[in-house]
Amino acid sequence: MKIYISADMEGCTGVTDVHQTMNGRPEYAFGCKMELHDVRAAAEGALEAGADEVLVNDAHGRKINVDINGLGSRVRLLSGTPKPLGMMEGCSGSDGVFFIGYHAMAGTPVAVLDHTISGGTVYSITLNGVEMGELGLNAAVASSFGLPVALVEGDDALEREVRAQLGAAPVYARVKVAKGRLAADCLSPADSYGYIKAKAKEAVERLKARQIPLFDIGDGSYDLRVTFHTTTQCDAAIQIPALERLGGRTVRVRGRGMAEMRRWTGAIIGLAGTANG
Ligand SMILES: [Zn+2]
Numbered sequence: 722m723k724i725y726i727s728a729d730m731e732g733c734t735g736v737t738d739v740h741q742t743m744n745g746r747p748e749y750a751f752g753c754k755m756e757l758h759d760v761r762a763a764a765e766g767a768l769e770a771g772a773d774e775v776l777v778n779d780a781h782g783r784k785i786n787v788d789i790n791g792l793g794s795r796v797r798l799l800s801g802t803p804k805p806l807g808m809m810e811g812c813s814g815s816d817g818v819f820f821i822g823y824h825a826m827a828g829t830p831v832a833v834l835d836h837t838i839s840g841g842t843v844y845s846i847t848l849n850g851v852e853m854g855e856l857g858l859n860a861a862v863a864s865s866f867g868l869p870v871a872l873v874e875g876d877d878a879l880e881r882e883v884r885a886q887l888g889a890a891p892v893y894a895r896v897k898v899a900k901g902r903l904a905a906d907c908l909s910p911a912d913s914y915g916y917i918k919a920k921a922k923e924a925v926e927r928l929k930a931r932q933i934p935l936f937d938i939g940d941g942s943y944d945l946r947v948t949f950h951t952t953t954q955c956d957a958a959i960q961i962p963a964l965e966r967l968g969g970r971t972v973r974v975r976g977r978g979m980a981e982m983r984r985w986t987g988a989i990i991g992l993a994g995t996a997n998g
Pocket residue numbers: 729730731780781782
């Protein structure tokens with residue numbers, strides 16, 4: 722059995738401030754340390770529960786956060802960016818997916834570092850009319866490759882998002898309780914390590930018992946809408962001919978297959994993010 726880990730940073734143990742997640746800030750070293758800490762715990766748990774191999778996709782920012790020196794054998798690291806499928810690059814061919822260090826979608830009240838893909842660019846994203854964050858979009862990509870989401874780690878707000886969108890089956894590791902966007906009551910690393918590891922073991926057991934259904938992603942045809950913070954970002958995005966402008970800040974693209982739609986999110990948000998003013 723092969724486990725795929727998509728590893729973000731905002732939901733990791735002890736991370737509460739945006740500076741801890743930003744390359745170039747003195748606090749960034751802490752964010753990197755905690756992403757490695759939580760990924761190691763999840764990978765160890767998966768391997769001890771019988772997984773043969775773990776592939777970790779570094780999925781935050783420049784995607785060079787995880788220090789490979791901290792990973793043990795039978796764990797590979799997909800490091801760097803850009804990658805065609807971004808946070809889900811390389812998931813195909815595994816047996817189940819873990820989302821480590823994830824966070825709630827943009828606009829969620831009392832949620833640590835809530836955002837969707839790019840905090841400065843994206844106000845909201847809908848897929849076939851349903852508002853989705855990184856959790857839902859990436860779970861849909863996983864599902865399109867036949868992969869169930871077995872474990873998610875983050876704060877209590879993300880746990881509510883998991884239950885609302887993916888149901889009761891995924892195992893959840895709640896390492897902090899949000900007190901606001903930039904504040905949380907956090908487990909210590911000494912406690913969260915064993916906790917995440919135990920949850921990873923439980924997730925692998927549930928995968929083996931086929932107790933985790935696939936996220937329902939419909940018939941494969943999609944209407945994806947991205948609403949930006951500013952009209953300038955929309956002006957930049959609509960240089961892509963396939964996009965239809967639905968208003969001052971919103972674009973739509975229609976397509977088939979979640980791999981294609983996830984690549985659209987990367988292209989649209991990347992281009993919109995170049996706009997100033
Ligand atoms: Zn992130």
